Each structure stands twice: as structure tokens, then as C-alpha cells.
Amino acid sequence: MTGAVTGVANGGMTDRFASFVEALTYDRIPPEVIGKTKEILYDGVGALLSATAPRYDIGAVLRRFVQETGGTPEAQVFGTDLRTNCATAALVNGTFGYYCDIESHHAGAIMHAIAVVGPAALAVGERMHRSGKDVLAAMVCGIESACRVSYALSGSALYARGFHPTCVAGTFGSLAAASRLYGLRGPALRHAFGLAGTETSGLLAWVSDDTEHSRPYNMGLASRHGVFAAHLASCGFGGPPAIFEGKYPLGHAFTGEWHEDALFGGLGTAFKVMELTVKQYACCAFIHPGLDGLLDILETERVRPDEIRHITLRFPAGGYHVIDNNALRSHCAQYVLALAAHKRVVDFDDILHDRRQDDAGIRGLSERVTVVGDAELDRTYPDLYRSIVEVETAGGRHTRDVTYPKGSPERPLSQDELTRKFARLTADVVTPKRRDEIAERVHRLEEAADVGELARLLAREA
């Protein structure tokens, strides 16, 4: 545990990290980092908009919440015709952002950064009439902060106590992005970090919630916590000035760990956004390497699902319990692998609706899937979700050892694949014309004088 020092310390960890957030302007960010950030934003917007499709109940519920509460109309609630204050917009848009669980994530940090950071940056950017460049730089800062705080706390230690890394650490992502766009500097920025720390939260208890509401709500909370803390600090509200150190630091509360090297290693040169994985399947990222392996076996070995006697998924011992017979279908390897064997895709509708109920083949196969915690695979966890999938048929065994899933930085999706994913996700939400306009606007975001132009495109079409 680093840092038993009380009080503010110039040059202390919080101060140094805040200095990074202050200094990272658009001009200092390499072009390939900006390019990847736009790609991640585009993909995240598609995932977010898909949650607002009328067939999902979350949209109507949160729409009514915004209507009843109201709020100064300064930021767009995406996929609706409603506008409200930034904090409430971040809460709702952040919840939408993770609802379909199909947006990008950082494997090592266990961090769905864009679901939290994107809505925060767009809401505050819109309110403050910031340029596309400012918003992109804010998002880069936000993704850095979210991922690095998660590493500093230790994502696996958060899991061990039942905390949701994307919520607990993600708050620092929305905070950093929002702070940039509110123009916070100096003590106000350090106070904002402290306020975000004292409000951040997020349990993994949602694994027992089969409405699938409280899972994405955590991302909404993280997005709002950061926006709210930045707003408070911008009004002159004080806070703990050194949240990463001090008498009761962040690490002590949430994990009992604090890894200073992870917070600062490569800061400003090795950008975390470059390490994000774009998801192909609407389920927990832990299962993606296994799904790639399974689908490859089915395709190249020409195995029909009804020929499968047994599937064994070996997963790092430190995390396998998350996906082993989880009551949440999205986090249940038994369900997802059986589903994919039959359908070759994993859509969010397959997560919402239990296909085991009306498909005896999926039901039967799901009972023949075993998840095994593997100590050897643990050696690269949580940086990698390396998985070994073994399919047993009458004709023999087929095995695939997958380290990098499709969509990971090592095996990226093409622009065309990204565009097709966006179209599939938003088919029920936006017209093809609007879809193209959104793509165009995001791809040229650095040219926008006011990010509000993009926010308006994300409103429900008249």
C-alpha cells in the first residue's frame, strides 16, 4: 500500500495525474490515437443507440424518469427527443451505453471505458459548446484515467470484494473527461478527483438481477458521478485534494491495494485506447476467445451442433467463476456457447430472451458445457482472457487455444466490419440516411466547431 501521508502533496500522485489531465491537449495526441478514439466512439454510439430500440424496456423506463424529474435542457438524451441537465443525461446515456453489452472494452483493466466516458464527454461537451477536438482529447484523457485507476486498484482485487471495476474506476474516466470540458485546472481539478472518489461505487451484485437493469445502471452511475463531481468543483465546491493518497485513500476503501506504477507507467506515450477490444458478441468479454475458438471449430471442422457431445472451456482460474453457470445469461458460458453453436451469433436479444426455453437443442447442449478454472491460463490474466475450448464429438476431439479474440488490437475489425456492426445494431433505431450522417460526423469529429452537432444527430429522428 503506497501513500500513508496525510493531506495535499504537490507532486503527489493525485497532483501528478491531474497535471497529465490538464496538459493533454488535442495537439499532443498522436494521430493514430485520435483515429482509434473515433473508431471506439463510433462503435460505442452504435451500441448505445441499440439500447433505445422500442423492444427493450429500459428506454421507456428511463424516458419516464427523465420526464418526471426534468432538468435544464442542456444535453441530449440519446435515442429520445428529451433534453435534460448533463448529470442526468450522463446517467441515462451511460446506462444505455452498456445495456446491450456490445461496446468495446479494455481486457486488462476490465473496463468498458467508452460506455462511461463517451456519454460524459458528449453531455458536458454539448453543454459547454466544445469543439470536436476538445471532446476527442477529453475522451482520450477519460479512457486513460478509467483504465489506469482500474489497474492501480487492481481489477481482480475489485472483483474479489464484489466491486464492478467499470463503475468504481470508470468514475475517474467520466471525471477526467468532464473536467477537461468544464475547463477545470489547479486545485479545482484535484478537488474534483476527490469528490469523484468519495462518490464512486458499484457492486457486482447485479449478477443476481435478471432484469438486466442494474448491470448497465452501474455505467450510468459512473458517468454521472464524474460529471457531477466536475460540475460541483467548477462551482467552487471543495473536496479531498489527494484522493490517491492521504489518510483514507481510494485504494484502502476498495481493494486494499494501490499500484502506483500502473497509474503512471507509459502515461502520455502508451495510450490505453489503443488497447481496447471491439466486441463481436453481446456477452461478457471473458467468453469471447472461447466463442471464436468454438465457431472456428464448427466452421473448419464442419461440426454440426447436434453432433457435439461435450464442450469444455478452460479459462483463467482467477476469473472463471464469473462465467461459470452465472444466472445472468450474458455471463453464462454454458448458455452462450450452446447458443452460438446453434446460431453462430450472440445478439443481445438472445441474452434478454432465454433461447433454452423454446430450443431443445440449445437447452440440451448448454447442459453439456463445462467451465474449468485453469492455473496455467491464469499466468496472463487479467491482461489476457486466453481460453482453451475443446469440442468432443463421436468423431473425436477438436481443440482451439485462443489468446486474442477477433476485434482485439491484435486482430482488429476492418472499417467495413465496423460499419456493418453499427448498421445491424441500429437497424430499428435510425434510418440509413441518419446512420450515414452519424458515421460521417464521428469520422470527421475533429472538424466540428461544436460537438452539439453530433449530439443532435443522436436524438430520435423527427
Next chain:
Amino acid sequence: MPQGTGEGYTAALTDYAARFSYASLPQAAVDEAKTIVLDTLGALLLGSSPQYGATWLTGDLARRTGGAAESTVIGRDFKAPCEAAALANGTAGYAADIEGASVARQHVPAVLVPAALAVGEREHADGKAFIAALALGYEICSRASEACRTEHSYPHSFHPSATFGYFGAAATAGHLLRLEQKQFANALGIAGTNSSGLMTWVDDPTEHSRPLGIGMAARGGVTAALLAQLGVGGPPAIFDPGKYNIYDAYAGEMHLERLTAGLGESLWITQTSGYKRHPCCGDTHTGLDALLQIIEEHRITADEIASIVHKVKADRAPVIDNNPLKSHCAQYVLPVAAVRGKIEPGDILEDRRSDPRIRDLASRTRLVGDPAMDAWPAQAPAVVEVTTRDGRTLTARVDWAKGRRENPMTRAQLEQKFMDLATTRMPRAAAQHLMETVYGLDRLADVNDLGAQLRVAPQ
């Protein structure tokens, strides 16, 4: 069946919550509730003063962020959405650190009275529902906190008043929204995932983030109940020891039997610690009383004091030892009391160490955590040893501070405290009328009649 429901603790508590009614309350609980509301409204009015930056700024924020005019922002002249009002008023509740009736490690009424007021106004609830909502909130947050109570304070450095306050506020709001059992379970689950509030405010010399944690809890619980009413789902069994649970997260221990012990037989609202006489951290009160007792008994002045040694339990010493927050700093409040004869709200707002007599005495005041005292039955006893310049050592031990349940204030003293605090924001007659409204709370038709009396026009 969802995971984690097998133990049935959440089911028992939410069944209790959904059936909870004013009619089931014994008279003692109703009487205690009125006293709590009276004492807390005094604290809220004082805490709503512009000098308390945290309150004033959260109030400003409520106006800026806009929305439905549902609930009074205390000490201001406008209403805001009930969540925003809960935030500002909860922040006011702990701003001056003078409110009492704490229990189970928490400043309960600072969270729950604002939550009940905000949702009560929104729903046009009557006074009986307000009282019952308060009592139910006490039950839930006390039981959650007790189930997470460890031998040592703050094992994971979460602030219990905030962390468990979310659950209490959700229960209070849930009663006023007339939630059904399943909605209560969702509300408490949503509150749990939002629950936070770190002890890190001890390093914040602005004192803004200290009360903010209380406001966050009030707002978080209110939001959770509103969402549950709209149909948002949550972890359905937040108090049961599922795969991921609040015990690992917030405590590192679980004491499940405390969740339901005596449920329906006795009420936590009748077991509070009593009321506070000094506007500073409760852990300093026994030391203050002991010091004032020595000064009075031996008729000494501050100038005759060579040094002060303030002994407390070893495991409670860190919070009040040289804390940069004046309200939580034994080395500040004791010298101030020695020189000025008492601690007033202004002594916390302004640094009296500008007075050299206080500054010097502070440097000669020592806090000692005495492990031998850890076994004493009283919660936060103190032994104060004053050494005089002429070489005498004067000692006093106080186990329970004046105002505590074990050493109560009289009704007249409580009313005097309320009048002193309320009249910082309103004329005497208005404060008197407010007190009468509180005494008649069980006959009040609409909580808005209470809220209206808490609005103050700008000067």
C-alpha cells in the same frame, strides 16, 4: 430463481418494509420521531446558512440543474426535483455536525429527515406517513450497518453514515412511494450499488466533502426508490450473502443474524444515542464535558492551564487526532472551549487559532489513545488531565456526554437548542410555529405545510 435469495434475509426485511405502517408504531416511537425531527430541523436550518459552503453550493446546483419543482431546498426560496433537494438538504444535515439521534454508527437523521421531507412533499404525504417513513429508514440502515459492523472502525474506510444511509434513504423514500415488496427489494439493491462515501473527507480542509457524503446518501436512496417504482430492476437480494455481496465490499465481515434480530419487536428509532450539545464530532464531546467540568469545579481560567491531556479509546483516537478538520480535531475544540467556555457553530466556521491564547494552548494539548480504555463499556469515554501552571493535576472522567441517552438533556434544553439554531435563519415567532408544527406532526395533512415553513427568502 435469482442467485442469493436462498438465505431469505432480504425477503424478511422487504416483507417487513412493505407492510410497515404508522398504525403499528408505539407511542414512544412517535414521540421520539417528533423529537428527532425537531432537533434535526434545527440542525438543518443552521446548516442551510450561506456560511456552510457545501450546503449553499449544492443548493445553487439544484437551481442550475433545474427540473420539476417538487421539494423544498431548506433555507432557500425555491423547490427542486426531490433528488436534488435531498442532496442539498442532506448536505445541510451534517454541515454543522450538531444533529443528534445517531444510532448504529450513523448520523441517521441527517440522511433520513431530508429524504422524508423531499419525497413527502413530492407525494403530498401526511405527517403520519412521514413519521413511519423515518422509523422504517432507521430500521433498515441500522440493520444493514450492524450486519457490516466490525470490531475496528472503518476497516475499508467507508463512512457508515453515508454507505448505509443509502439503504435507509431508499427505505424512507420507498415507504412514502408506497412500494410493494418486490419494488423495495429492487430499491435496496439499486441503493446498494450506488452506495459509497469514503472517509477521505478527513483530508479535505474545506469541509465541503464531509457533509456531501450525507447528501449523496439521501439522494442515492431517493433515486433508487423512484427508479424501483418506475420498474427498474436491481439486485433482488442485496442483504443476502450471494456471490458478490455488500459484506465483502464494505466491511470484510458479515453478521447476518443482526439483520433480523428483534425485527418487529423493538424499533431502532427508540434506541438512538441522544442529542448533541456541541457542534462538532461526537467523539470529542466527553472530552469537552470533562474539560468544562474541571474548569467549572476548580474555577480556573484558560491562562492558568499549562497543558491538557485528552485520553480516549485507542481505536477511536485516529479520527479526532490532529484532524485538519476543526470539527474533528481534539487539539482544536478543547483549547477553544477552555478559552471561550463553549463551542459554537462560529468556532468551527472560523479558525479561532487566530487568537494567540487558543493557538498556544492548542500546541500544549495532547490526544492520547489509551488501549486500556478500549474495554470500557461506554462508547467514547474520555479522561482529561489538566496540568495547571502552579503544578496541580486536575482530572475528570466522563463516560457519556451530556445529551446522550445515558445522560439526557431536558425537554427545555432540547427546545432551547432548537430555538438557538432555528433563529439563525428565521424570526423567533416562525421558529416557535415550526416547533408547534413538529409537535403536531401526527396530525399534519400534507408535508408541504412543513416544507413551506423551511423556505427562507434571500436577505
